[in-house]
Amino acid sequence: MKRWLRRWLRDPRLAFLTHASLWLRGTLHRGSRYHCPVCGAGLRAFVYKRGLLKTNPDGYCPRCDAKARHRRIWLWLEENTNLLKEELRLLEVAPWWALSRRFQSLPNVRFEGVDRERAGPNVTVVGDLVSLPLEEGSFDAALCIHVLEHVEDDLRALAELHRVVRPGGWALVSVPIRLDRDTHEDPSITDPAERQVAFGERSHVRWYGRDLADRLSAAGFEVELHLASAIPEETCQRFGLRRDENLFFCRKPA
């Protein structure tokens, strides 16, 4: 899709078009076999990106567009954090439509979404992760979902994430990761086609490995790794989850 057309379609004033197309797709796939925990829809299938009818067992929610990783993260947050229990100032970096809409609907959450451009109604602050225009300690919690692999100076980005979370607060970080090896990065690889081969996508600058935990600790967080392999099989099937969405739960010491 042409860049200008993509930008035009992401104009917040055209959000009603997204609502309408998701309503249509969600209605076509209404059912009871699967469940999307993000929007609460009962579904007969998950679907491919931009697909209307083609189904995919761990694809997008046809009703809210949540990916498998967003369903995994919602379920985990619901079960393991204070997200639904306390007044919370929550920051999402590069907010995803489905998750951020759900956060914005929670009466106990004051939500801010930060991105480099105002790409939709869920972006409330324009800024770069390596230099956030936000006050120190101004959030109880932050989410950074599949962002760091696009950021050249990820250590600076993590320092910023740590800075804006209050002492005693937390951040949830997820990235594409291979836990059987160390991070692979090479700043000399700048060509998008070469990055695709080396790091899995044209806009990725590294492929993280098990040492991500050390980078998070170096930023000042206490780190827990929650493995997707520990999710029961029936949960994976019911909610359309994947086995590679490992989560790093990072607490800023009080």
Ligand SMILES: [Zn+2]
């Ligand atoms: Zn959904």
